[in-house]
Amino acid sequence: MLKSMMKLAIGAFALLGPAAAAQAQDTLAKIKEKGVIVVGVKNDYRPWGFLDPSGKIVGMEIDLVNDLAARLGVKVEMIPVIAANRMEFLNQGRIDMILATMGDTADRRKVVGMVEPNYYAGGTNVLAPKSANLKQWTDIKGKKVCAVQGAYYNRRVGQLYSPELVVFPAVPDALNALLGGNCVAFLFDDTLIGSTLASGDAKWKDYEMPLASEDPQLWAIGVRLADLNGPFGEFVKKASTEWHKSGKLIELEKKWGIKSSPYLKATHEKLKGS
Amino acid sequence: MADPDLFGRCMADARGALSAFEAYFKCLADIERINFSIFYDSLDRGRFLVGLWTTVKLSVICLVASVAIGVVGAWLQGSRFALTRRIVQGYIQFFRNTPPLVQLAFFYFAVGAVLPRVPDGGQMVPIVGSFGWAVIAFSFFAGAFNVEIFRAGIQAVPRATVEAAEALGYSRLRAYGHIVLPLAFRISLPALNNNLVNLIKTTTLAYAIAVPEMLYAAAQIWSEVLNVREMMNVLLVTYVALVGLLVWVMGRWERAMRIPGYSA
Numbered sequence: 316m317l318k319s320m321m322k323l324a325i326g327a328f329a330l331l332g333p334a335a336a337a338q339a340q341d342t343l344a345k346i347k348e349k350g351v352i353v354v355g356v357k358n359d360y361r362p363w364g365f366l367d368p369s370g371k372i373v374g375m376e377i378d379l380v381n382d383l384a385a386r387l388g389v390k391v392e393m394i395p396v397i398a399a400n401r402m403e404f405l406n407q408g409r410i411d412m413i414l415a416t417m418g419d420t421a422d423r424r425k426v427v428g429m430v431e432p433n434y435y436a437g438g439t440n441v442l443a444p445k446s447a448n449l450k451q452w453t454d455i456k457g458k459k460v461c462a463v464q465g466a467y468y469n470r471r472v473g474q475l476y477s478p479e480l481v482v483f484p485a486v487p488d489a490l491n492a493l494l495g496g497n498c499v500a501f502l503f504d505d506t507l508i509g510s511t512l513a514s515g516d517a518k519w520k521d522y523e524m525p526l527a528s529e530d531p532q533l534w535a536i537g538v539r540l541a542d543l544n545g546p547f548g549e550f551v552k553k554a555s556t557e558w559h560k561s562g563k564l565i566e567l568e569k570k571w572g573i574k575s576s577p578y579l580k581a582t583h584e585k586l587k588g589s
Numbered sequence: 590m591a592d593p594d595l596f597g598r599c600m601a602d603a604r605g606a607l608s609a610f611e612a613y614f615k616c617l618a619d620i621e622r623i624n625f626s627i628f629y630d631s632l633d634r635g636r637f638l639v640g641l642w643t644t645v646k647l648s649v650i651c652l653v654a655s656v657a658i659g660v661v662g663a664w665l666q667g668s669r670f671a672l673t674r675r676i677v678q679g680y681i682q683f684f685r686n687t688p689p690l691v692q693l694a695f696f697y698f699a700v701g702a703v704l705p706r707v708p709d710g711g712q713m714v715p716i717v718g719s720f721g722w723a724v725i726a727f728s729f730f731a732g733a734f735n736v737e738i739f740r741a742g743i744q745a746v747p748r749a750t751v752e753a754a755e756a757l758g759y760s761r762l763r764a765y766g767h768i769v770l771p772l773a774f775r776i777s778l779p780a781l782n783n784n785l786v787n788l789i790k791t792t793t794l795a796y797a798i799a800v801p802e803m804l805y806a807a808a809q810i811w812s813e814v815l816n817v818r819e820m821m822n823v824l825l826v827t828y829v830a831l832v833g834l835l836v837w838v839m840g841r842w843e844r845a846m847r848i849p850g851y852s853a
Contacts, residue, residue: 398812399808399811399812402815403817422813422814422815423815425815426815447712458712459712459714461799464808464809464812465808465812466812469809469812469813470813481719481799482799482805482809483797483798483799484796484797484808488698488797488798488799491698492697492698492798492799494702495697495698495701495702495715496702496706496712496713496714496715497697497701497714497715497718497719499712
């Protein structure tokens with residue numbers, strides 16, 4: 316009985332092997348066949364990807380996802396991801412694409428294919444209570460600073476300014492810790508901090524974004540390395556170029572109340588004529 | 590091996606700055622793409638070792654505290670006063686019926702926010718930090734289970750033995766300390782072992798409130814170096830080793846405490 320089970324198992328693996336290899340090549344065909352595109356998005360990063368009162372995920376990046384799905388004529392399945400797991404999900408095949416405020420860095424390019432032209436650029440800053448009196452980056456030395464796992468700027472800020480980093484799995488945990496006084500500032504992307512302060516929520520009344528935004532970082536849509544120069548990658552690149560050309564990104568930026576980004580303006584000018 | 594010459598050349602280059610052990614793993618990462626950065630990068634190694642030490646510290650403190658809570662709680666359960674018994678019962682219900690992660694988040698985020706703050710190097714921080722809350726939450730959580738485990742052991746002590754102790758003039762407290770607890774403890778030991786093993790594994794939950802234990806350190810490393818698979822394997826092996834050590838120590842202790850002829 317055991318021997319026949321072993322034969323069955325080996326046979327099953329033999330079948331799966333070539334099938335798995337063939338699958339990796341044509342994500343676009345697979346998406347069209349299934350009729351669904353599975354995308355990893357943020358659900359805790361207002362206004363890029365967040366939960367509205369009814370529990371639906373909405374935001375600027377969600378609008379971009381819906382645009383891509385409409386171009387393909389398929390439905391959308393959104394999987395909430397966080398910085399620490401999104402690249403693993405993509406490479407495991409759980410999602411076909413990452414559109415989740417992912418910073419484009421050389422190290423990450425070894426693991427995930429980054430689609431150019433990049434759809435946004437953010438910078439690093441902190442959210443701190445006005446009473447903390449932080450004026451420049453060197454003021455955070457030795458102080459407890461909350462951060463989020465997997466963010467690309469944690470290492471740089473940690474090495475340059477030597478704060479005591481207190482790192483949480485997700486943004487809401489870090490914000491709660493800041494409110495509870497467990498740290499003096501929250502290190503994050505200036506777009507999220509700006510929108511947190513702008514939301515008008517009473518608990519952020521005495522908080523500010525005091526430092527000068529540093530280290531502008533391009534954000535990119537992520538696809539598997541095998542797909543980057545294949546049909547799926549080409550499709551996303553084309554869509555991204557068209558978004559910049561048509562000014563759709565600048566429109567969406569205004570729609571969601573995001574501070575106007577010089578990168579978007581410059582790229583729109585550059586690609587407008589082509 | 591992709592190319593033994595390539596590997597050899599890499600080793601020759603790396604030997605300049607690193608030891609042979611470190612150079613091997615660096616070349617393994619660069620050429621075979623199997624990245625065990627904790628073996629060649631001193632920053633990552635330092636972080637992982639701090640994480641390991643914090644896990645060991647957290648585990649040992651919670652182990653001792655939860656056993657102490659179990660012993661005291663089991664004694665209070667037999668008290669004459671109904672109020673004491675009800676308080677112990679209430680404590681057990683609260684800490685057994687709620688998930689440890691929820692307890693942890695409740696203490697750190699909800700209770701911590703309303704506690705008084707003390708100055709700490711120019712800032713006002715809550716009086717109990719994340720490590721403190723982890724110790725409190727895990728000790729109480731495991732302690733609740735331990736109270737019930739010890740109760741099972743206490744009930745297994747024959748009534749006749751307890752009556753004999755009373756007849757000999759032992760007070761309730763001294764009978765508990767000298768007669769009942771030693772016998773009950775030996776009977777409870779297998780179930781207690783189980784619970785303590787679970788406690789060590791539960792300490793990984795402290796990651797959610799940013800206690801710098803092993804899972805936290807590993808997550809930081811793999812977020813930057815992007816070597817999840819390798820770090821997961823290191824984590825698994827380390828936890829198996831830690832738990833194995835505990836099981837071995839408890840096994841030795843159990844054998845040392847055996848009363849010849851008392852149990853099967």
